[in-house]
Amino acid sequence: MAIPGFRGSGTACGIKKAGKADLALVVSDLPCVSDVVFTRNRVAAAPVAWGKGLRSRAALRGVIANSGNANACTGKEGLSAVRRTSDAACAALGLPAGSLLVSSTGVIGVPLPAEKIEAALPGLVASLSARGIARAGDAILTTDAYPKRGVRRVGVRGGTVTLGGIAKGAGMIAPNMGTMLAYAFTDAPVRPADLRRAFREAVDPSFNRIVVDGDTSTNDTAALFANGACGLPPLEGRDLAAFSEALQSLLLDLALLIVRDGEGASRVVRIAVTGAASGAEAETAARAVATSPLVKTAVFGADPNWGRVVAAVGRSGVRVDPDRIELSFAGETVLRRGLRIDRAAERRAAPKIRKETYAIDVDLGLGKGSHYLYFSDLTHDYIRINAGYRT
Amino acid sequence: MAIPGFRGSGTACGIKKAGKADLALVVSDLPCVSDVVFTRNRVAAAPVAWGKGLRSRAALRGVIANSGNANACTGKEGLSAVRRTSDAACAALGLPAGSLLVSSTGVIGVPLPAEKIEAALPGLVASLSARGIARAGDAILTTDAYPKRGVRRVGVRGGTVTLGGIAKGAGMIAPNMGTMLAYAFTDAPVRPADLRRAFREAVDPSFNRIVVDGDTSTNDTAALFANGACGLPPLEGRDLAAFSEALQSLLLDLALLIVRDGEGASRVVRIAVTGAASGAEAETAARAVATSPLVKTAVFGADPNWGRVVAAVGRSGVRVDPDRIELSFAGETVLRRGLRIDRAAERRAAPKIRKETYAIDVDLGLGKGSHYLYFSDLTHDYIRINAGYRT
Numbered sequence: 165m166a167i168p169g170f171r172g173s174g175t176a177c178g179i180k181k182a183g184k185a186d187l188a189l190v191v192s193d194l195p196c197v198s199d200v201v202f203t204r205n206r207v208a209a210a211p212v213a214w215g216k217g218l219r220s221r222a223a224l225r226g227v228i229a230n231s232g233n234a235n236a237c238t239g240k241e242g243l244s245a246v247r248r249t250s251d252a253a254c255a256a257l258g259l260p261a262g263s264l265l266v267s268s269t270g271v272i273g274v275p276l277p278a279e280k281i282e283a284a285l286p287g288l289v290a291s292l293s294a295r296g297i298a299r300a301g302d303a304i305l306t307t308d309a310y311p312k313r314g315v316r317r318v319g320v321r322g323g324t325v326t327l328g329g330i331a332k333g334a335g336m337i338a339p340n341m342g343t344m345l346a347y348a349f350t351d352a353p354v355r356p357a358d359l360r361r362a363f364r365e366a367v368d369p370s371f372n373r374i375v376v377d378g379d380t381s382t383n384d385t386a387a388l389f390a391n392g393a394c395g396l397p398p399l400e401g402r403d404l405a406a407f408s409e410a411l412q413s414l415l416l417d418l419a420l421l422i423v424r425d426g427e428g429a430s431r432v433v434r435i436a437v438t439g440a441a442s443g444a445e446a447e448t449a450a451r452a453v454a455t456s457p458l459v460k461t462a463v464f465g466a467d468p469n470w471g472r473v474v475a476a477v478g479r480s481g482v483r484v485d486p487d488r489i490e491l492s493f494a495g496e497t498v499l500r501r502g503l504r505i506d507r508a509a510e511r512r513a514a515p516k517i518r519k520e521t522y523a524i525d526v527d528l529g530l531g532k533g534s535h536y537l538y539f540s541d542l543t544h545d546y547i548r549i550n551a552g553y554r555t
Numbered sequence: 556m557a558i559p560g561f562r563g564s565g566t567a568c569g570i571k572k573a574g575k576a577d578l579a580l581v582v583s584d585l586p587c588v589s590d591v592v593f594t595r596n597r598v599a600a601a602p603v604a605w606g607k608g609l610r611s612r613a614a615l616r617g618v619i620a621n622s623g624n625a626n627a628c629t630g631k632e633g634l635s636a637v638r639r640t641s642d643a644a645c646a647a648l649g650l651p652a653g654s655l656l657v658s659s660t661g662v663i664g665v666p667l668p669a670e671k672i673e674a675a676l677p678g679l680v681a682s683l684s685a686r687g688i689a690r691a692g693d694a695i696l697t698t699d700a701y702p703k704r705g706v707r708r709v710g711v712r713g714g715t716v717t718l719g720g721i722a723k724g725a726g727m728i729a730p731n732m733g734t735m736l737a738y739a740f741t742d743a744p745v746r747p748a749d750l751r752r753a754f755r756e757a758v759d760p761s762f763n764r765i766v767v768d769g770d771t772s773t774n775d776t777a778a779l780f781a782n783g784a785c786g787l788p789p790l791e792g793r794d795l796a797a798f799s800e801a802l803q804s805l806l807l808d809l810a811l812l813i814v815r816d817g818e819g820a821s822r823v824v825r826i827a828v829t830g831a832a833s834g835a836e837a838e839t840a841a842r843a844v845a846t847s848p849l850v851k852t853a854v855f856g857a858d859p860n861w862g863r864v865v866a867a868v869g870r871s872g873v874r875v876d877p878d879r880i881e882l883s884f885a886g887e888t889v890l891r892r893g894l895r896i897d898r899a900a901e902r903r904a905a906p907k908i909r910k911e912t913y914a915i916d917v918d919l920g921l922g923k924g925s926h927y928l929y930f931s932d933l934t935h936d937y938i939r940i941n942a943g944y945r946t
Contacts, residue, residue: 207869207877237865239878239894272862273895382866457848457933458941465942471663474628475773478598486598487630503630504664542848543942547935550849551856 165298165315167328168351169193169393170226172296174303177284179270179277180232187281188300189288190330190347191226191257191264192391197356198224199363200265203384210235210242210276211266212383214250218262222356226389227347228253228281229267229304231332235276236268236382245278252278256285267345267385269333270306297349301330304345307549308332312421316410318352320403325352325394327410331418346371346386346418352407353392354399362408363388369412370419375454375539376426386415423538428545431463432538434523437477439490440533445482447535449526452480460542468493468513470504477526488529494522501529556689556706558719559742560584560784561617563687565694568675570661570668571623578672579691580679581721581738582617582648582655583782588747589615590754591656594775601626601633601667602657603774605641609653613747617780618738619644619672620658620695622723626667627659627773636669643669647676658736658776660724661697688740692721695736698940699723703812707801709743711794713787716743718801722809737762737777737809743798744783745790753799754779760803761810766845766930767817777806814929819936822854823929825914828868830881831924836873838926840917843871851933859884859904861895868917879920885913892920 172190180186200221202212218224228249235242246266254263268276301313312331317324331346354362371386388411392398399407424432435453440446453459456476462469470491478484491499494516498509516522563581571577591612593603609615619640626633637657645654659667692704703722708715722737745753762777779802783789790798815823826844831837844850847867853860861882869875882890885907889900907913 205866205869206872206875207865207880234862237862237877237890237893237895239892272866273890382869457937461938461941464938467942471625471628474598475596475663478596478773481597484597486628489598499628499664501630502628504628542938544935544938546848547852547855547933547938550852551858551934 165313165328166294167297167326167349169391170297170349171292171294172300173288173291173293174296174299175284175288175291177230178280179230185299185303186230186232187284187288188229188303189226189253189292190297190300190349191292192389194391194393196225196389196391197354197359198387198389199360200385200387201367203382205382207237207382209268209383210238211246211268212385214243214246215265215385220262223260223263224265224389225259225263227265227267227387229269229345230276230281231304231306232270233274233276234268234270234272234383236272238273238275241275245276248278249281252282252285256289265387267383269304269345269383272382297328297330304330304332306333307427309425312418312425314414314417316414318406318410320396320399320406322396323394325350325396325407327352327414329414329418331422333422344371344384344422346415348388348411348414350388350390351393352390352399353394353396354390354407358399358404359388359390362411365408366412366415370415373537374419374423375451375537376423376429420538423540426540427549428543429540430543431541432521433463433541434521434536434538435526436523436534436536437526437528438534439528439530441483441531442533443535444533446533449477449480449482449528450535450537452476453524453526454537454539457542460539463541464543466514466518468498468510468517470498473524473526474499483530484528485530490527490529492525493517556704556719557685558688558717558740560782561688561740562683562685563691564679564682564684565687565690566675566679566682568621569671570621576690576694577621577623578675578679579620579694580617580644580683581688581691581740582683583780585782585784587616587780587782588745588750589778589780590751591776591778592758594773596773598628598773600659600774601629602637602659603776605634605637606656606776611653614651614654615656615780616650616654618656618658618778620660620736621667621672622695622697623661624665624667625659625661625663625774627663629664629666632666636667639669640672643673643676647680656778658774660695660736660774663773688719688721695721695723697724698818700816703809703816705805705808707805709797709801711787711790711797714785716741716785716787716798718743718805720805720809722813724813735762735775735813737806739779739802739805741779741781742784743781743790744785744787745781745798749790749795750779750781753802756799757803757806761806764928765810765814766842766928767814767820811929814931817931818940819934820931821934822932823912824854824932825927825929826917827914827925827927828917828919829925830919830921832874832922833924834926835924837924840868840871840873840919841926841928843867844915844917845928845930848933851930854932855934857905857909859889859901859908861889864915864917865890874921875919876921881918881920883916884908
């Protein structure tokens with residue numbers, strides 16, 4: 165995955181054991197337009213607190229990220245480690261201080277060994293290459309089962325622009341586990357306001373709609389960098405729309421790769437709530453379903469257990485008229501006007517919900533509010549992975 | 556467990572398979588003062604909707620409850636079945652219509668066979684006895700591993716009053732699973748306003764503070780009946796306070812029996828949040844911890860994983876200053892002013908959190924808000940129990 169004007173690299177600097185890749189760098193050869201969104205968790209990791217406080221995010225040229233240590237709950241020392249890492253990396257690249265976003269992911273509460281990162285910087289910078297972005301993608305992984313990356317090419321007036329992205333994790337927060345990180349890069353020429361709007365519009369229906377365990381990370385970060393290396397004039401009108409669409413498609417792919425890799429997950433379900441009194445109520449109801457352990461275990465067990473879905477909606481606090489609810493599993497309506505249709509409908513649904521992905525649709529029949537989310541199931545492997553002692 | 560003036564019985568009426576007890580009746584020989592609290596789930600089961608609408612709950616003399624069928628999501632037919640059951644039971648007892656609370660627990664969405672209950676009524680009434688309250692307690696169980704009951708005796712001026720209670724379930728909502736039901740009975744003479752206050756004050760720190768899976772039931776019901784059979788004048792002052800205290804102790808015992816029997820649970824943890832900006836924020840933070848799958852699996856794995864606790868508090872939305880947080884596992888402080896103390900503290904905590912019950916204390920260091928909850932862990936058995944097909 166080569167994005168014109170971007171180079172990347174990844175290496176093992178010794179934060180993880182056994183020489184595993186744990187330090188990633190992606191940088192643009194040209195100035196960028198960029199945007200960053202961070203976790204809303206009020207216990208933000210040091211790199212997140214530092215990134216939010218950056219005086220000029222307009223000057224960002226790329227990102228340096230480590231895995232294996234989240235640099236969270238590390239106090240003033242943690243902030244110093246971020247500043248030290250950033251300054252050293254910018255200096256090694258010959259860039260002004262503050263040109264790089266810094267991210268961390270991994271164990272919470274352990275001091276970040278900035279000296280190991282500093283020692284690895286010369287090699288990391290020396291090995292930067294157009295093809296090295298994929299290696300950077302490997303170096304941000306923790307318990308991920310596979311790397312997450314994607315590319316889109318979009319024809320625009322006068323040429324082609326390329327978008328590429330790397331991501332890791334699945335919304336978890338602690339030792340030996342991932343936290344969500346995602347970086348997208350493009351050679352498209354995009355004005356700052358257009359880039360910001362396109363990025364926010366692409367993050368909302370992708371990273372903001374995936375649920376593994378309902379826990380949000382202290383380190384979640386997503387960023388988009390556009391360097392205009394394609395040499396075309398700023399995208400407008402139909403070209404800008406095509407770019408936005410490709411960005412949405414790319415981020416949704418990355419998001420679905422994350423939820424599919426959710427710890428122990430065997431299935432990804434799209435829960436859509438329609439007919440709610442408002443959009444906010446639809447989202448509240450969808451989140452109650454997507455985080456319910458009883459719904460998630462029923463999905464694992466391939467049980468068309470609509471009673472658990474209805475009960476989760478009912479306890480979510482949104483307005484509900486039980487006599488109007490309609491519900492389907494994988495397109496098979498099993499509940500109409502609040503009443504079970506018959507056993508045959510559930511039997512028809514049964515084989516369809518053994519698939520890896522399917523949809524649960526709930527129509528509350530009250531208004532025009534709607535929302536959807538993608539969520540993973542809750543399996544024996546989730547318990548095995550998360551009950552283990554930290555090592 | 557005999558409560559003067561109350562008689563109970565339990566039988567198998569054929570709702571459950573294999574002749575298992577599934578119909579319970581407890582009734583007072585004398586008029587009662589009573590109070591009832593119901594689930595706040597907006598998808599309320601038919602008996603809950605009917606009970607909330609009862610014109611005169613002041614006339615209640617007891618309860619008839621079935622297990623094996625929740626009579627939830629059953630529409631108008633479900634409401635008819637409740638009325639039919641209630642009318643038939645009151646007639647069989649020679650009581651005016653509306654003298655009995657009706658409860659159901661079990662599978663959602665299947666019509667309740669009221670005719671089976673009617674057919675069993677003559678036998679159920681004939682076998683009523685003072686000792687039969689325990690049998691009634693057995694007949695409301697579903698997947699419970701053991702029956703839940705308790706008794707308290709309180710010395711008051713002029714004699715002794717007795718309180719007894721039966722309960723079932725653990726906050727779950729669906730097929731082959733329990734829903735929380737609890738009934739307490741006393742021969743104490745208590746004025747209606749005093750009884751209501753004492754009951755609400757006892758429900759709040761007991762049934763309202765237990766978490767298994769965060770899902771609340773369509774059928775949850777708790778009720779207290781006082782028939783004054785002890786023959787003393789209405790309790791006042793110190794006697795009323797002693798009664799209230801005994802009631803709180805009894806309901807807390809029943810609540811802890813429920814959470815300890817939470818599906819697959821191996822441990823019960825008391826999470827206390829202090830130093831929050833308000834009591835409501837402390838409760839929000841405590842609920843985020845108690846329902847976090849990452850915290851619950853760490854409890855199962857006996858891992859003093861304070862990072863997961865802090866991250867759950869951080870995402871709950873309450874005000875937090877990461878540099879002020881103090882946290883202990885089983886009395887061992889592992890985090891002070893937002894920083895990990897050392898590995899030794901976690902090693903000291905390790906053996907203490909292998910016990911069946913212990914405390915996690917989080918001090919946010921911001922204000923005077925505090926709250927606590929009891930929650931169970933998330934284990935392999937939870938997945939096994941809840942992923943299974945309905946049978």
